[in-house]
Amino acid sequence: MSQDINCQAIAVCEPQCTGNSHEICNSGFLYVLSKAMPDRRIVFFANPEHIAAIKDCLALANLETNNIDYLPIRIPKTRVNPIEVVTNLIFFYRLLTNLKTRGINNLIxxxxxxxxxxxxxxxxxxxxxxxxxxxxxxxxxEFASKRPSLYRCIRNPSIIWLHAFKYVLNFNKKLNMSYISLSPFNYNNFIKARILNVPLCTIHHPLIFKSRPRGHNNSQVNFAIIGQSHSGNFLKLVNELSESDNAACYNIFVLSNKLPIMRTAERFKFLANSKRLQRNEIDLYMKDVDILIFLYEKSAYNYSASGAFAEAIQYAKPILFLENDHLAYYNNLSNLSIGKSFTCIEDMANEIRSIATNMLIRKEWQQFAVNIATIRDSIDPVSNIKDFQKCLNI
Known part of the structure; x- marks a missing residue:
């Protein structure tokens, strides 16, 4: 490749995630980037297993990205303390020197x-x-937005280093650096809270959108719990639905490996057990899911996008959720509801039973799925290429 062509290349690096961590977000970002910059080569540096996960996602979606070169690297270990500055200095000095020899002067x-x-x-x-x-x-x-208590700092000193991110952000702002929020809701919160005084823009959480057949059948409704659910809320839901109800025909799949396994909970099917599900497994299970359940706390994801919720949008699954500002933002987007919010677990449990036994209520939830498809089209980054391009500092 000539020096002139190299100058047109775009470097992207995933310096932290391995395996299938963030694989949907990253594969979506790379796909949209390849569409936004079709005449430029994209050089992607990442952990070998993460590269494999990215390729699997793109293959699963039958998407081609012919202008991406995948370069496996050994990424530094995340230590959550100041020592990681040293390991990252070594890592990024080598990476940036590599880019310099290739004639590339940008990095995402x-x-x-x-x-x-x-x-x-x-x-x-x-x-x-x-x-x-x-x-x-x-x-x-989420850490940059809050000040930790002295008790938390004493109990877990690494918390201090996580919260230090706010000060690192605002250090030497003269450098040519920009930051991308993955949700307009988070972006608005940054502005209101005056957390950042740096170049900032926003896109919707990048995904690979796919048409999905409904997994629904008339005799049974399948719910699923995904994401970083609050364990206390989960245990309350298990208790509320523990009584046998022969009239209600439903299952609740637990796709998160972070929740306690309750073998005595008849309705709950723990599909992840203690391991993180692979993308092809999630893809398979989602085909049989009708409605997703989110058990977040109210203030969760005020300053970061929920990847699990983004998957609900991707798979066009309506949502049951406890009051949460992030989810409420999308539930009111374009005045189209994509699910229902509840103030307490008891009301959520009653709605689950009603959906399973009442066909009229079930039809209402089918309309929510149609609304999601409409919203999905409006926030699809591929449909908003110009907005995406504006966020790129290249």
Whole structure:
């Protein structure tokens, strides 16, 4: 490849995730990037297992990305303490030097935390001053938005380093760096709380949207719990639905490996057990799911996008959820409801029974699925390429 062509290339790196962690978000981002920049090569650096997971996602969706080159690398271990600055300095010095030899002067980071951001800022200040950087903001922003209590800091000192991300963000703001929020709801919260004083833009959580046949049959309704559910809310739901109800024909699949396994809970099918499900397994189970259940706390995901909810949009599954501001934002988007919110577990449990036994209520939920398909089209990054391009610092 000539030097001129190399100058047109775009470098992307996943410096933190391995295996199938964030594989849907990252495969979606790479796919949209390839469509937004069809005439430019994209060089993707990542853990070998993560690259395999990305390729599996794209293959599963029958999508081609002919302008992406996959380069496996050994990523630094996340230590959640200042030592990771040193390991990231070494890692990114090598990576940026590699890019320099290729004639590439830009880099998009698909994950960011205190250690790698500070390392990049140090290197950009000293040696790579002409480089352009973009960073996707994930769960680390939940820590940047709050001040930890002294008790939490004493009990778990690594908390201090997580919360330090806010100060790292605002260190040396003269560098050519921009940050990408993965939800307009989070973006609005950043602005209101005045957390960031850096170049910031927003896109909807990137996904690979696919048409999905409904897994519904008239005799049985299948619910599923996904995502980082609050364990206390989960146990309350198990207790509420523990009484045998022969008139209600339903199952609740538990696709999260973070929740306690309750073998005595008749309605609950623990499909993940203690392991993280692979993408092909999730894809298979989702075909038989009618409605997704979210058991978040009210303030969860105020400053970061919920990947599990994004999957509900991808698979066009209506949602039952406890009051949560992030989910409520999307439930009111375009004045089209995609599910129902509940103030307590008891009301949610009653709705589950009603859906399973009442055909009229079940038809209402089928309409929610139609609404999701409409909303999905409006937030699909592929349909909003120009907005996506504006967020890229390249």
């Amino acid at each position: 980071l698909l994950s960011v935390h205190s250690g790698n951001l500070l390392a990049i800022k140090i290197l950009a200040s000293l040696r790579f001053k002409t480089y352009k950087f973009s960073f996707l903001l994930h769960g680390i922003m």
